Amino acid sequence: MPPIIEVRDLAKTYASGTVALTGVTLDIREGEILALLGPNGAGKTTFISILCGLVTPTGGHAAVGGHDIARDYRAARTLIGLVPQEIAVEPFETVMNTVRFSRGLHGRARDDAHLEQVLRSLTLWDKRDARLNELSGGMKRRVLIAKALSHGPRVLFLDEPTAGVDVTLRREMWAVVRDLRASGVTVILTTHYLEEAEEMADRIGIIDRGRLLLLEDKARLMHEFGRKRLTVELTDPLAALPDSLAGHGLTLSENGLRVSYDYDTRADRSGIARLLAGFAEEGIGVRDLETEQSSLEEVFLRLVEEGA
């Protein structure tokens, strides 16, 4: 199946001289949830803005559904829904009217039955006649999603969808996104919350300083880049680590009962067997073993540091 979005050498330097993107190339598969992670100013929003037509690229090209975003922008944009980072709504408009407006802008005939379905899925149906300035921040964010879905897009861009949203609403948003994926919509979201990417994404892209540092299946990313920590619980406390174990980079806890050992899952040998043999040789009794996978946050920070 051809990718729903193809991006080749996409670059953007703003008139001020700020370099926001430098030669980003990637394919996005239809139906997946792709999370773009990156620190502030990494270029995530610029990337989304170019694909949606808000920003003109200074290099490279991109296509959505096989339609070039510049030459064939009408066909490309028809496939796209965008939920911006800022909560921006017309304050005096009603929910239903603003969603109808968005659908009309995409050249679609009025279809209130479809809009009812969209509003119900976002638990907004009861608020359809409410003015937008009467809604809470979370509700407004849902309205933005409803607007983006009003014309039935195949690709939905969510720029920081849960920024400033409480935990309950964040989980509800995740459920909405999962439902969208289940209905076949491709979702590209940017986020600061690593937990969000870890929770939802099929693939994760890490952007920093305008470069795509990595694009990987989440599970593989966790596997390949994850460090693990082995904690060995001892039967008797140690005053100090014996010299023969010095080469392993171990850390002894203050009470002398736990020894920690960090290892890389990508390495040919984890070193665990050698370590445990060393314990046996020194006559150190082992009560228990515990391993801990590093979180995506640690993976992310490490990649960004390495890329710097």
Add this chain to the structure above:
Amino acid sequence: MNGRAVKTIFDHEMARFWRTPWESLASPVVSTVLYFVVFGAAIGGRIPSVEGVSYGAFIVPGLIMLTVLQQSIANASFGIFFPKFAGTMYEILAAPMSFIEVVAGYVGAAALKSIIIAVVIHLTAMVFVDLPMAHPVWALGFLTLTAVSFSLFGFLMGLWAKDWQQLQFIPLMVVTPLVFLGGAFYSASMLPPFWQGVAHLNPVLYLISGFRWAYFGMADVPVGLSLAAVTVFLALGLTAVWAIFRTGWRLRA
């Protein structure tokens, strides 16, 4: 051509007009009545007629032009400035529509609002004075071309403005003086020769003169010149919009 999108913007703008009927329609009517009281009754009583037309009737075309220019600029500039201000511009930019279509939606609605207000003022004036119309088709033509041209200028101003003060600046500082000095309330022939020369440098004089000719068959300048002037305004507006379309000025980074 995304005709449905153009209609969506057009309907959205017109809905705002009808949602606030007092601001949209009553205000221009009240202003017109006030002008009639001040200029028609108080001052006009001392000016029996201007070139055979009663003074009360004489000021009607100028009064309509004054309102059309102000309303066209105000409506179109507000129409495009508000999404910029509210942050909803992203939606317009991400829509599968060309810039020309966006302009057609906003400018079309702004121009129609002005034309509706012009008709209402005309009907209000008929309550006060006898209002003949020598060339109704020309009157509608001048009105439409002027409303569209100045709605285009308003749209450009709305794009240019970065805050509400800038949005008010040109209508207050440029348009209103030009209309008042463009013969809205007098014939240029009533001025001393030197000031007549100065008045002829004012482009708005040509619009008012042409529109007045459509009412009474009399004009400060030949009607061909008036037509040329309004065409130049339209061409300037279209050229500026085209330039923005090419460069994305104040729209796309």
